[in-house]
């Protein structure tokens with residue numbers, strides 16, 4: 001399907017805005033029934049009610065031993081206005097400076113970036129890749145060898161390169177000749193090398209950060225770099241390929257979206273929309289394999305960029321063909337998609353160490369992977385979203401208890417904590433409680449699942465979406481980043497939007513309660529959960545390993561004037577009240593994606609948008625927030641009005657929404673045209689904030705590649721330059737911490 005789209009980033013961008021979850025799951029009727037039992041508790045009318053939370057068996061109040069101090073600080077900047085300009089807007093008193101742009105060399109022997117499509121494929125093994133995304137900063141110790149979590153002057157940045165804006169990597173003639181079913185190998189190789197991860201050393205020079213091109217830490221990991229397969233699926237029959245007949249290795253990491261880091265100082269890079277890259281050959285597979293491929297969206301006829309169709313072809317191109325072409329799996333690449341879709345651990349301090357794919361954390365469209373508050377002697381817990389329509393939220397609990405002596409042990413610590421543990425999936429109940437369901441072959445619902453017959457626990461992890469279906473997990477509105485409030489341990493997950501919510505079989509539920517339409521300047525209206533929301537929960541007893549939790553919706557995205565402007569009801573339902581968090585012109589936003597808590601300033605949360613719905617009014621943005629706690633708001637009934645002419649009844653969905661943020665949420669930055677704001681980290685002193693301007697100008701038409709005046713964006717270089725994904729450093733002009 002993507003193959004037919006225009007030759008811009010759009011050819012692939014929609015990959016996470018699609019859904020492949022055909023499982024029945026808990027039906028709308030089940031949820032409605034559960035809700036009816038508590039409807040008498042609510043007044044059934046529109047808007048926020050003062051009804052106190054009441055959840056049988058679970059106290060929604062505060063844990064006596066749970067730290068819950070008032071925010072000791074405020075957001076000390078004036079919010080910036082929404083903007084459609086082709087530039088970065090930051091508050092007065094702040095400066096945003098490009099640090100690392102698409103094509104920048106990471107060593108002194110690679111020439112400067114020409115940025116006209118002539119830069120070679122080989123050189124991209126030593127250049128900044130495209131679509132800078134999730135990233136982490138690791139301070140370097142005095143010897144310049146290991147990790148010093150306190151060094152704000154010199155450190156290593158690990159930066160994901162999620163995808164490419166293909167037309168800006170090639171010459172106008174090459175772009176004009178593009179044919180997805182007959183690719184030129186050198187062009188494919190450049191695209192492969194523009195994916196992956198950058199590991200770069202940065203140093204403060206004359207008070208400002210700069211790339212240290214002479215550093216021995218600098219390296220590019222690409223979609224061709226050898227990676228180890230580790231954990232329960234290592235060596236499994238479903239991981240066998242012609243490259244690795246014993247199923248222990250693969251080449252490349254792909255569509256590296258968001259990220260995480262570990263208490264032992266390594267980087268976690270998460271593979272998101274990898275499924276579309278493969279020439280699937282789905283019809284050549286067994287019936288059960290076909291079902292699994294459909295469930296993961298591995299159905300493309302050519303792969304999104306036709307990498308399997310390169311001439312002259314080599315083994316590195318043939319591996320993108322997942323068809324059954326030979327007598328056995330060790331002779332072809334039928335299993336290659338099973339070696340993608342993982343959390344990948346990278347040791348920033350060991351340039352010769354191959355990345356390790358951690359299969360215990362499950363295979364999905366991984367967004368981020370974030371460690372809960374760490375306690376010595378207790379297991380480590382990581383939270384993860386699977387970003388596609390109607391997918392799930394997961395957590396991983398290590399078998400080993402955390403031993404602080406493992407700090408700085410690198411990938412060996414990863415082997416200990418990330419290869420042995422339990423994977424759970426979340427169910428959000430209508431009464432405001434929730435449960436973690438174990439994805440284990442010994443669970444009766446998994447062992448006896450009729451839709452897909454799991455062979456063993458590795459199969460459960462390779463196909464954890466199917467195992468989660470079997471358990472009846474809650475289908476969410478595209479789970480993106482997770483973040484853990486460092487003071488009270490509340491867990492936040494962005495649900496960016498869901499165009500299918502409210503359609504047949506995708507009913508509303510308490511945790512995904514909105515269906516509406518958003519009209520936009522003469523274009524067809526967006527439908528579903530158009531602007532997204534942020535769910536949060538508190539684990540029972542504030543223990544990250546707990547199997548139950550209480551939840552609410554921290555924040556609903558909306559345009560400030562949504563309730564006045566959107567009264568369209570040509571469909572079955574329209575929602576009468578969209579701006580449920582009372583957003584204003586200072587903080588309204590759509591499609592939350594990046595979410596990250598400052599480590600320097602505990603309780604300061606950053607929020608980034610990847611929007612297509614509100615972009616008639618503003619480019620994507622970065623906001624700062626001081627969120628409260630789970631349960632600080634109240635119960636609300638979200639009313640979707642039926643259209644009388646259609647004979648539809650009203651739908652009332654009861655949910656829980658946090659206290660309206662007011663001035664505890666402010667817009668901090670607006671990006672240039674056609675970009676997404678994504679990726680965020682800071683120096684330990686909080687005085688340098690790093691964020692990424694991803695794919696500025698991505699809506700440029702391929703037909704315009706020879707006409708620079710028609711490019712959507714020229715950011716950051718200006719003039720007639722091709723736009724470049726860019727890592728920014730943001731500082732306060734008086735040298736203070738950013739945001740507060």
Ligand code: FEO
Nearest residue numbers: 016257272387480
């Ligand atoms: Fe790559 Fe779901 O964002």
Ligand code: CA
Nearest residue numbers: 518519520559
């Ligand atoms: Ca609108």
Ligand code: CA
Nearest residue numbers: 257480593594
């Ligand atoms: Ca994202």
Ligand code: CA
Nearest residue numbers: 480496593610
């Ligand atoms: Ca996104």
